[in-house]
Amino acid sequence: MSQTSKRLGKFIVLEGIDGAGKSTHIDFIAETIRAAHGVQVLITREPGGTPLAEKIRELVLHQAMDVQTEVLLVAAARRDHVRQLIGPALERGDWVLCDRFVDSTRAYQGGGGGVDLGWIDGINREVSGPLEPDRVILFDLPSQIAAARRGGRGGHGDRFEAQDVAYFERVRDVYLTQMRPGAQEKTSILNAELDVSRIQMELQKIIINI
Numbered sequence: 001m002s003q004t005s006k007r008l009g010k011f012i013v014l015e016g017i018d019g020a021g022k023s024t025h026i027d028f029i030a031e032t033i034r035a036a037h038g039v040q041v042l043i044t045r046e047p048g049g050t051p052l053a054e055k056i057r058e059l060v061l062h063q064a065m066d067v068q069t070e071v072l073l074v075a076a077a078r079r080d081h082v083r084q085l086i087g088p089a090l091e092r093g094d095w096v097l098c099d100r101f102v103d104s105t106r107a108y109q110g111g112g113g114g115v116d117l118g119w120i121d122g123i124n125r126e127v128s129g130p131l132e133p134d135r136v137i138l139f140d141l142p143s144q145i146a147a148a149r150r151g152g153r154g155g156h157g158d159r160f161e162a163q164d165v166a167y168f169e170r171v172r173d174v175y176l177t178q179m180r181p182g183a184q185e186k187t188s189i190l191n192a193e194l195d196v197s198r199i200q201m202e203l204q205k206i207i208i209n210i
């Protein structure tokens, strides 16, 4: 994709199971990037980020479907997101901060749902191949604690939040032990059990070094 070959900005991705703390910290991360690197930061999310991809998000989060269909719908949303929003922002020199990206598909549909990781990786390469995150910040938390935190967050939840602790342990396991080739050195694993202020200190160190 041409728009990703001319990129000037950096692409930062937040990952982790539901309830790990991504939404809690995303504005702090954006502010810290602005302050440390003097750039504009676009905050976005997956699935979603464009009008079309947000419609697909509603379907994937709330409509029962087979797990391979989930992969294909998320991939369609990602293609639109990369072409319409992420690629052009990086070309302008803005940084993009994205709540979830390709590693979520591997962890949820692959680890949680049992879809072959090689098949998912192939689709991801087709859809967003040249666009690699510069840094993935993985909020790591035991599934039991994440479930308790989700309970405290309120709201009705979605199809994924309704999954049991065993599902989220499989998701977590793919995040931690079955990373994409090449992802290891780009991934910063955060202990999300720490309190918010300690996590912010860790985030500051990570961001200054990007």
Ligand SMILES: Nc1ncnc2c1ncn2[C@@H]1O[C@H](COP(=O)(O)OP(=O)(O)O)[C@@H](O)[C@H]1O
Residues within 6 Å of the ligand: 016, 017, 018, 019, 020, 021, 022, 023, 024, 025, 139, 149, 150, 152, 153, 192, 193, 194, 195, 196, 199
């Ligand atoms: N470090 C923390 N310690 C205690 N509670 C936290 C911490 N980080 C987040 N929470 C709480 O946990 C819940 C889930 O956090 P959230 O940021 O929504 O997770 P995510 O976006 O990763 O699904 C929220 O109610 C939030 O206030």
Ligand SMILES: [Mg+2]
Residues within 6 Å of the ligand: 022, 023, 024
């Ligand atoms: Mg969130």
